[in-house]
Amino acid sequence: MASADNRPTGGQLDAGDLVIGVISTRWNTEIVERLTLGAWRAIEQAGATRRDITVPGAFELPFAARAVIESGTVDAVVVIGAVIRGETTHYELVADGCARGIMDVQLTSGVPIGMGVLTVEDRAQALARSQPADGHNVGEDATHAAIEMAILTRQEASSPQGER
Template sequence: MNIAIVLADFYSDISQQLLDSCEKALRGVGNVQTCIERVPGALEIPFALKTLANKNSPTALVALGCVIRGETYHFETVADICAQGILQVQMETGVPVGNGVLTVENMTQAQARTGKGADAALAAVRLAMLAGRP
């Protein structure tokens, strides 16, 4: 399997932990090759996913990042656009995407959920198998 990972670096410590758990899970799957594309933040994830889906023909994609609620409406906007964009990429390209973008209230919640990178990786693998993708 060829898995492309898009990693939003806005909260770099959280993102790195998500990536670590994702890569660990993929090593457990076996014959998996990965490439990692880093983007500034969650809003850039859908564009990078679609670009990689069209350019590299991966077996599956994984989106990793974190959006933490602040004092403004910006949190809802970023979280919603990112989630909708991830879904749109899957539907338009037929390439499954494991969604490991955390949407949390604070840094404590983000730290507690960094293992979700593994969940996103395994979801991408399962969807690729369901779709019969090599």
Template sequence: MATKLKNLSDHSSKNVADMAKKKFAVIVSEWNEEVTESLYSGAYETLIQNGVKKEHIVKHYVPGSFELSLAAQWLASQKHIDAVICLGCVIQGETKHFDFICDAVAHGITNVSLKYNKPVIFGVLTPNTQQQALDRAGGKHGNKGDEAAITAIKMLGLAEQL
């Protein structure tokens, strides 16, 4: 969580294993594109900086954050994909739509991870405002895309240890 005490782009090097042979699928929501493309840039750069080969990163788009779960299921079911990173942004509005979407996406992504026994990472921002989203997509609070990528890497590292 980003606060003035913690930046989303800061992380420790614990459980960072060799990623040269690992393959990552990154799913990006088209909704709130300014934010989600920045999240992708952060995730991509973090993967590259940690030894993932460019050709081992596949990017796919979905219309909105709600569709991340099904796309994650399709990609997680592929044996050659080691981890899936889901990137989206749902900004609080005037109705309960926000609550339903955020809840469904969080549960959906968790269920896919458990079903396929591989990291499926929740890199979805749920801010109250556009500015809060930008602050967490490469702004003053870092980049949730960085955090999502390093989470995938660390979970793969943990899996190797186990």
């Protein structure tokens, strides 16, 4: 059961034994830094360990996620980026490719990936979705989701077949 903010009831996630990879882009730096701080906050609050990686842009996130997952050093990954619509179709190509790639990596690897990539119309929307502490921050939300799914994955892996 979940609370109104979609976190599991009973409060905080306990992820003291998890390592979360945070893969951030270098594009749209101001927004990405705010989202990354949100991810770091969530990891710290859950007691997890983080591993930070930086890539050029959102299109590179799926490849980086796959590489980090294949290294065997993380229990979950959070991808952080911001794709802001411009005057060309580049926005659609990058946003669609990133989302599709992340989903493919997540499903083929069996390792959860929190989607902290904003796809917005303008800078104002990006700022609204990357608020500091106590505000709406998609990086923080994506990290909570990744941690929750990593916990679920571990529980299911250790659950006897008859209890499912």
